Amino acid sequence: MGSAAEIRAWRPNIPGVAEVLHAHFPDHAYPPHTHDTWTLLIVDSGVVAFELEHHQHGALRNLVTLLPPHVPHDGRSVDAHGFRKRVVYLEADQVDGSLVGRAVGHPGIADPLLRERVSALHVSLAHPGDVLEAESRLVLVRERLEAHLRQDVRATVVLRDAGLARRLRDLLDARVHEGIGLTEAATLLGAHPTHLVRAFGQEYGIAPHQYLTGRRLDQARRLLLDGRRPADAAIEVGFYDQAHLNRHFKRLLGTTPAAYARSA
Numbered sequence: 001m002g003s004a005a006e007i008r009a010w011r012p013n014i015p016g017v018a019e020v021l022h023a024h025f026p027d028h029a030y031p032p033h034t035h036d037t038w039t040l041l042i043v044d045s046g047v048v049a050f051e052l053e054h055h056q057h058g059a060l061r062n063l064v065t066l067l068p069p070h071v072p073h074d075g076r077s078v079d080a081h082g083f084r085k086r087v088v089y090l091e092a093d094q095v096d097g098s099l100v101g102r103a104v105g106h107p108g109i110a111d112p113l114l115r116e117r118v119s120a121l122h123v124s125l126a127h128p129g130d131v132l133e134a135e136s137r138l139v140l141v142r143e144r145l146e147a148h149l150r151q152d153v154r155a156t157v158v159l160r161d162a163g164l165a166r167r168l169r170d171l172l173d174a175r176v177h178e179g180i181g182l183t184e185a186a187t188l189l190g191a192h193p194t195h196l197v198r199a200f201g202q203e204y205g206i207a208p209h210q211y212l213t214g215r216r217l218d219q220a221r222r223l224l225l226d227g228r229r230p231a232d233a234a235i236e237v238g239f240y241d242q243a244h245l246n247r248h249f250k251r252l253l254g255t256t257p258a259a260y261a262r263s264a
Helices: 097-105 112-125 131-149 162-174 182-189 193-204 208-225 230-237 242-253 257-262
Strands: 006-010 017-025 029-033 038-045 048-052 055-059 064-067 073-077 083-090
Touching (some): 083 112, 097 131, 131 208, 162 193, 162 208, 193 208, 208 257, 230 257
Antiparallel strands (some): 038 083, 048 055, 048 073
């Protein structure tokens, strides 16, 4: 009898993302099937062999694999230990439909930067409080995916737009507690989401979500030193819950909110 699969699947509240799947399959083999979404896949261990349009391919650890909607494919491990994979299922309109043919012919993309970005996207999608971060990461992933499919991957030229960057900073300052998603910010400021992220980074040296998190952490630290409980401080400054605060607090300051408060 084979080993049991380990699966975590969820639907994040991120426009354009239909579903996320993290799985370890020791011995499962997918029969031929289709999805109504783009399948954006990275493999963390093992190799997934699959057939796409009567051609054999392999999803390897160093590749980003993109399978287009409505195109039949299967999947099976070539390793006795199975495979671990992380998948983001993107709504069909998230990648230009005219590029389906290119994706069918070349589903595997060898690009360390793209793989790093997809992996980071998974981290942000796993935390419901990181909407701005997930949306910001997603637009950069989509941009680079389409560049590969168009065979036009060049160094990105970022046009400076200090006025737009300042307006986004003002918007983030006004929405520290309630937060704002990238889609909403882009609509309010009349800018393309990708340009908004790049313009802010060009002007201030960090991504919009990093700026917003920093503002929240500043406020959380003051509340903690005033004697507020970490759980209360987390909610008051806009974090999803105490675990959300803990994760970002420790990443920035190297300690937990509780330990920081005790130091006072």
